[in-house]
Amino acid sequence: MIARLRHLALLLPVSLALGGPLAVAAPPTPDAKALYERDCVKCHQSEIFTRPDRIIHSLPALAARVRWCETNTGQQWTDQEIAAVTTYLNDNFYHFRP
Template structure:
């Protein structure tokens, strides 16, 4: 049963990221994320993100750490942008 729920969460996350506004994600990322780090955190060999759910968790962690007031669709836009540009999950 746990596998079913984990699979359902993964599929729902995947579906919502595919519908993301990539251009908006790019803008949000550039405005809010590049002040702390460059794109090397996404391309380094030992990167901490290894799956789409972990990417979502990391984006949400960064959003909360910075005190950003993004709506969920904006979070999904950034996830979609990062996935399309760097991760390709």
């Protein structure tokens, strides 16, 4: 019995590896800084992210705000571009922990 279980444990990772989805090529990583500088600094400079009474207090709120500002200014960013700019703003200004 125990020997048979050990056998299963050995086979399981192999069958998962064989049956798993084929890897798809990842889309190119968006250039967050370029996007931000192209579409976001028309209305506010980066001081808005560090102002004492800033309105964003969490990473999900930051992502939602990036999407809000982006759609309301007529851009059509992909989810990857939203995520990249959210990370860019968090790394440089907000420093929230995920």
